Amino acid sequence: MRQNITFLTGFYGSGKSEIAVNLAVQKHLDMVVDLDIINPYFRSREMEEELKKEGIATVSSDLDYKSHVDLPYISRRVFMPFHDKSLKAVYDLGGNDLGAKLLRQFEDYHDTPVDLFLVINIYRQETDTPEKILHLIQMIEGMGGYPVTGLINNTNLLRETTKEEVLAGQTVCEQVSQASGLPIVYTTVWEHVDIQTQEVDGEYIPLKLYFRKDWL
Numbered sequence: 001m002r003q004n005i006t007f008l009t010g011f012y013g014s015g016k017s018e019i020a021v022n023l024a025v026q027k028h029l030d031m032v033v034d035l036d037i038i039n040p041y042f043r044s045r046e047m048e049e050e051l052k053k054e055g056i057a058t059v060s061s062d063l064d065y066k067s068h069v070d071l072p073y074i075s076r077r078v079f080m081p082f083h084d085k086s087l088k089a090v091y092d093l094g095g096n097d098l099g100a101k102l103l104r105q106f107e108d109y110h111d112t113p114v115d116l117f118l119v120i121n122i123y124r125q126e127t128d129t130p131e132k133i134l135h136l137i138q139m140i141e142g143m144g145g146y147p148v149t150g151l152i153n154n155t156n157l158l159r160e161t162t163k164e165e166v167l168a169g170q171t172v173c174e175q176v177s178q179a180s181g182l183p184i185v186y187t188t189v190w191e192h193v194d195i196q197t198q199e200v201d202g203e204y205i206p207l208k209l210y211f212r213k214d215w216l
Contacts, residue, residue, distance in 0.1 A: 001027050002185070003115045004088045005081050007103065008152075009140050010119035011126045012095030015154040019119060019188050020092040021047050021210050024056050031089035033078050034060035035102045047210055082109045096139070103144035116140075117150045117185055120176070122169045123157055130175040137180060150185035151177060153201065159209075163195045170201055177201075 001023070008016040017036070024032045032051060048058040059077045081089040093099040103116075118137060122128050127136060137148050155161075155169020166189055173184050187200035190207050197204040 001029070001088060001115075003113050004085065005091070005112065005114040006089070007091040007093055007114060007116045007146070008119055009093045009100050009116060009144070009148070010095065011124055011136060013124060014095070014119040014121045014127070015156065015188070016119050017092050018207060018209065018211055019152065019154060019205070020090045021051065022188070022205060022207050023090050024051060025054050026205065027088070029056060029088045029090055031057045031059055031081065031087060033089055033091040034058065035078065035091055036094040036099060050210060082106065082112050096136070097143040100140040100144035103146050107145060114146065115149045116144070116146050117152050118148050119152045119154050120169065120173055122155050122172045123165070130172055130179060133172070133176045134179055148182060150183050153184055153187045156190060159190070161190055161193050163193060163199070166193065166195055166200065174201065
């Protein structure tokens with residue numbers, strides 16, 4: 001992690017929650033902050049018990065049974081990493097520019113260095129071309145008020161993913177990187193895909209599928 005605070009943004013279903021949990025575990029972070037009040041599926045807060053075993057706190061709502069509610073209520077504890085500089089946290093935003101709007105609540109903390117990484121899966125219709133991805137970056141920055149600082153290639157077809165799909169996503173991400181000047185920070189790949197770290201751009205992150213059950 002380049003900064004102690006990292007926000008993950010992207011289109012719906014791009015894999016932000018899966019990446020947030022994996023980064024938290026692999027990078028030994030202190031907190032996963034679930035800011036997704038847009039999409040009720042595969043939220044980081046669902047992994048609260050799993051993360052607790054790793055000594056990682058999950059922050060979303062102070063309400064009881066928060067993993068099962070869809071209320072647009074966010075705990076004030078989401079601000080803790082901005083006040084305690086020793087804390088390392090990843091924030092899971094809701095999809096698209098609407099999810100990025102929640103970044104506006106951190107406007108008073110623009111002096112705190114943060115990263116905002118865009119998660120890309122080119123097998124989502126809305127992000128299957130460099131032009132669409134560049135447009136999404138503009139929308140997210142305009143709505144959230146924070147600049148995107150890096151790209152994550154999370155191109156996948158779930159358990160049907162092959163090395164060829166990952167590298168096809170890399171080609172598109174490289175075009176976006178060249179056009180925008182943004183680096184490809186991570187390439188995140190299901191841990192069972194046969195691919196070598198030297199074949200991918202950025203840091204290779206093998207993904208354990210915490211959310212996807214065997215039948216998906």
